[in-house]
Amino acid sequence: MSVEKINTLVVGGGQAGIAMSEHLALMGVPHIVLERHRIAQRWRSERWDSLVANGPAWHDRFPGLKFSGISPEAFPPKERMADYFEEYARMIKAPVRCGVEVQQVERLVGRPGFKVTTSEGVIEAVNVVAATGPFQVPVYPNIVPESAQVQQLHSSLYKNPAQLREGAVLVVGAGASGSQIAEELRKTGKTVYLSVGEHYRPPRSYRGRDYCWWLGALGLWDEVAIKPKKQHVAFAVSGYEGGKTVDFRRLAHMGIQLVGLTRSYQDGVIQFEEGLAKNVGDGDQAYFDVLREADAYIEKNGLPFPPEPEAWKLLPDPGCLTHPILRLDLAQADITTIVWATGFTFDYRWLKVGAFDEKGLPLHKRGISAESGIYFLGLPNLVNRASSFIYGVWHDAKYIADHIVTQEGYRTYEKA
Template sequence: MTAEKIDTLVIGAGQAGIAMSEHLTQMGVPHLVLERNRIAERWRSERWDSLVANGPAWHDRFPGLEFDDIAPEVFPPKERMAKYFEDYAALIDAPVRTNVEVTCVKRCEGRPGFIVITSQGEIEALRVVAATGPFQKPSFPAIVPDTAGITQLHSSAYKNPGQLPQGAVLVVGGGASGSQIAEELQRAGRKVFLSIGEHYRPPRAYRQRDYVWWLGVLGKWDEIKVQAKKKHVAFAVSGYDGGKTIDFRRFGHAGITVLGMTQAYEDGVLHIAGDLAANIAEGDRAYLDVLREADAYVTRNGIDLPPEPGAWNMLPDPACIADPVRTLDLRAENVTSIIWATGFKFDFSWLQVAAFDEQGQPFHKRGISAEQGIYFLGLPELTNRASSFIYGCWYDAKYIATHIGVQRNYVSYQKT
């Protein structure tokens, strides 16, 4: 059976794959986009019911299409985000094939390109773009054994409070997901414990501008003038409840018991690290740094944005932060569920090429991999901190499409 042939094959039809398709079309590159489920499937089935985009509608979109039914400052709900990418794919006439799973990519022998094995047959492509994004395989530590009798879910499997058995809930993770889920559960009447580690906690908005705007004008998307931060630090900002700043002191005063990092489990008791004060202080430092930089920017550029003195005020420490809990007896506290909002890890087991380093991580520069003809798109820090966001992956895709166009010109060159 002869394999179908195509110049460039894009794996994944989420935000990265759709962006890639747009730029390949503009470059005149024949291509296909394969998606194992539906377009933007993770927005639909791998997120909780109340999830909204982390940025407002004016920002969390591609340049070619605005939201026609949502005000610019509103944070679009997850189903609307999925529809947005479906609409965008239709707008650009993206050649997407859904319900096609890629199981293996390997280099051809004796000729250029790659053999791509899918659930619907083989495709031979000169180039392959892995646009499967940063949220590939749920990751959480094996701290609490299955024999503990506790319902354990990763945040990607959590849907709503009614999904969980009656009782208290421990949420592990202080980023956008863990914070939003903890607050939702507390409002639903659950007793909630929230275990947080190191985190970056900016203001949701300041001086009538959303944080995504400050990220842009202060150069924080690019981080050229910013000292390198520790990797894998939770990004504590979300659009939940209209876009309020995540404030762990406010959570504590509302009844959520904020804990340090969950370390170990022994005989029904969780041992909690003594790092809560340091984590809160580091989050405060990041928050105040943004306020200072924003004020300096306003003054330097003479912009008419009203002062916001109230943003500098910190709530007093609630009891759980002033006197941190170091051990949590799950049975005594009636904790029946744990939600691990601890992020994801890569799963490129299907990509059987020399595009990875010694640790098995993608080896690339701006998405151009060590294996000629293999590209990565949508990964965190691919080019900068915007790369895994809707705003950023569109521009990264443009760079990769340009590189593909240049390579096609080299291959097609013939001496006259």
């Protein structure tokens, strides 16, 4: 039985895989893209109904195609985002094969390349690009046992308030997902508790410019001026309801009960960490840092952006912030559902190669892995903070495609 051979095989047909395909095609590299479901499937099936992009349409796109039928300042809904990537794949004639799952990748013996076992047979590829992105496997702490008899679901399985049981809800995690879900649930009349840990809280917009614009203008996408920052901190910014700053005081004043980091569970009672006020205060500090840097940039460049004094004002501290709840009896609080908005982790079990460190994390530099011929794309901080965003993944893919072409020159070189 013949085995299909290809220079480069891209695993994943989301934003990273489509961007990779474009640059490989422009550089004349024969390749295929394998997607186990449908292009950009996670946007359709693993996100809640009201989700929108975290950046405006003018920014959250690839350079080669603008969004049609939507304002550049609008935040595209999830289905429109998925349609955009399908449209882009058609435009560039990306060789995407949907419904094909990559089951294993292992290095060939005695010759270059890899044996790729898929649900539709074996493919041999000189290079393999893992473009499966940062949102592979939902994770949440093993705190509340099934015996607690409360409905538990990860944010990737949350669709809308109607799927939840009657009663109050505890949302754990206060990044973009958790804060938006909590607000949506509260607006339906539910009693909502929101567990807030460490987070980074920038303004959605300031002085007439969206935060995505400020990231570029202030050099924050590239992070040339390195600042110490905490790892694994929730990113509290959202395009929800046309885009507004995530403000935990505002959420509290609309009736959401803020609690600290969820710590433990015993006999029907959840314990929360102390430090809620500090975490909210640290988020405020990050917010004001952006405002100060933006003001300095405007003054330095003589820009006619109108002042926004209201942005500097904070709402009064709510009671749940000044007198935090440290323990919560689920039955007494009538909490029947816990939504874990606690993020995702990687799943590279199918990559049987030496491309990982002792902790099982990808070992790479700018996506070029420790295993020659294996590449990673779309991961957080692959190059900089833009790398897991639509804007950044396109540029990272260009660098990797160039590296693949350069290595191909070495591989095929023949001395005159």
